Amino acid sequence: MIDLRSDTVTHPTPAMRDAMYEAELGDDVFGDDPTVNALQERAAELLGKEAALFVASGSMANLVSQLAHLGRGQETIAGASTHIVDDEQAGHAVVVGTSIKQMRENPDGTFDLEELEAAFRDPDDPHQPITGLVAIENTHAHSMAQPLSLEYTRGVAQIAHGHGVPLHVDGARFFNATVALRLTPKQLAEPADSIAFCLSKGLACPVGSVVVGSREFIHRAWRGRKLVGGGMRQVGILAAAGLVALSDGPDGTIARLAEDHANARRLAEGLAEMNGVESPGGLAQPAPGSLDPSRATTNFVVFRLRRDRAAFLDALRSRGVLMVEYNHGTVRAVTHYGVTAADIERVVAACADALRETSVRATQVTSAATLER
Numbered sequence: 001m002i003d004l005r006s007d008t009v010t011h012p013t014p015a016m017r018d019a020m021y022e023a024e025l026g027d028d029v030f031g032d033d034p035t036v037n038a039l040q041e042r043a044a045e046l047l048g049k050e051a052a053l054f055v056a057s058g059s060m061a062n063l064v065s066q067l068a069h070l071g072r073g074q075e076t077i078a079g080a081s082t083h084i085v086d087d088e089q090a091g092h093a094v095v096v097g098t099s100i101k102q103m104r105e106n107p108d109g110t111f112d113l114e115e116l117e118a119a120f121r122d123p124d125d126p127h128q129p130i131t132g133l134v135a136i137e138n139t140h141a142h143s144m145a146q147p148l149s150l151e152y153t154r155g156v157a158q159i160a161h162g163h164g165v166p167l168h169v170d171g172a173r174f175f176n177a178t179v180a181l182r183l184t185p186k187q188l189a190e191p192a193d194s195i196a197f198c199l200s201k202g203l204a205c206p207v208g209s210v211v212v213g214s215r216e217f218i219h220r221a222w223r224g225r226k227l228v229g230g231g232m233r234q235v236g237i238l239a240a241a242g243l244v245a246l247s248d249g250p251d252g253t254i255a256r257l258a259e260d261h262a263n264a265r266r267l268a269e270g271l272a273e274m275n276g277v278e279s280p281g282g283l284a285q286p287a288p289g290s291l292d293p294s295r296a297t298t299n300f301v302v303f304r305l306r307r308d309r310a311a312f313l314d315a316l317r318s319r320g321v322l323m324v325e326y327n328h329g330t331v332r333a334v335t336h337y338g339v340t341a342a343d344i345e346r347v348v349a350a351c352a353d354a355l356r357e358t359s360v361r362a363t364q365v366t367s368a369a370t371l372e373r
């Protein structure tokens with residue numbers, strides 16, 4: 001199977017498996033797991049922040065960041081389609097006790113800075129909650145994973161800081177953004193007060209995310225992690241894979257993300273030529289017509305079909321390729337470690353076949369239904 005459902009399906013590299021086997025362990029709730037401590041130091045250094053915290057998942061990273069930044073009754077400003085708003089069971093409300101002011105988003109994953117300025121609450125009006133955080137998502141998933149530029153991140157931070165409010169970046173795919181923008185992680189992290197990034201997506205680790213920020217922020221996030229049951233013990237066995245991912249040498253998995261981006265572009269180019277594939281619409285590509293391959297700037301390809309979507313996905317599966325249903329009736333393919341350029345050529349051929357079969361099948365179903373009537 002060539003599994004393009006998500007970059008979360010990646011398995012650890014051989015170097016990661018070796019490192020996990022050899023990892024020196026301690027009890028991380030006592031703070032004495034040397035491998036976790038080394039990962040946290042490495043992450044903080046790489047992103048140019050004072051400290052870091054290893055957590056179980058991207059959702060937990062966002063949750064403990066909100067617990068650390070916000071008090072009950074405060075409000076976060078965030079894009080309406082972002083993971084924090086839409087895909088974390090409203091953890092901000094359930095656990096943190098906060099609301100979210102949702103911003104209209106643009107197809108490049110940004111929101112307008114004038115609208116951001118206007119979204120801050122008036123702290124002197126007792127009817128209103130107090131704005132306590134601005135959060136952006138980089139890369140921004142629903143815009144076909146566009147990377148948000150350093151200039152934009154700086155603009156958002158400047159406005160947030162002008163109101164005395166911190167900026168959090170949900171960087172589940174932060175390194176896809178740095179690689180696509182040809183920036184160092186430190187450069188893109190600089191304007192933000194906290195960044196959460198996933199090890200278990202494009203970086204190919206089996207489990208985990210990391211939050212980085214100031215020492216005080218990480219101390220509060222560390223307390224929040226224990227509150228939500230995220231205190232883990234001999235967890236260096238997982239952190240060891242993260243240390244490999246973030247290493248500079250040939251075993252590191254950051255620089256190779258460029259291959260995933262090239263593969264996504266090639267897949268989008270192949271799909272764009274096929275009759276039956278069209279613009280996904282929405283934030284992913286608002287312009288109607290054919291799929292525009294230049295929208296594939298990192299590792300997502302999102303498209304719409306002039307076919308039955310479930311039948312197409314079944315036909316693909318029977319040819320050894322997995323993709324997934326995505327929002328607003330679209331299909332998503334995500335490239336990642338373990339999927340080669342040659343695999344992408346197989347995927348393009350499988351899509352062309354599946355489209356042919358799906359149209360034939362649709363015709364057969366129609367004529368059978370007509371006969372029954």
Ligand SMILES: Cc1ncc(COP(=O)(O)O)c(C=O)c1O
Pocket residue numbers: 056057058059060083084137141170172173198200209
């Ligand atoms: C943008 C974004 N943030 C956060 C997460 C949450 O990560 P996890 O599945 O590890 O909780 C995801 C997962 O897909 C994501 O895409």
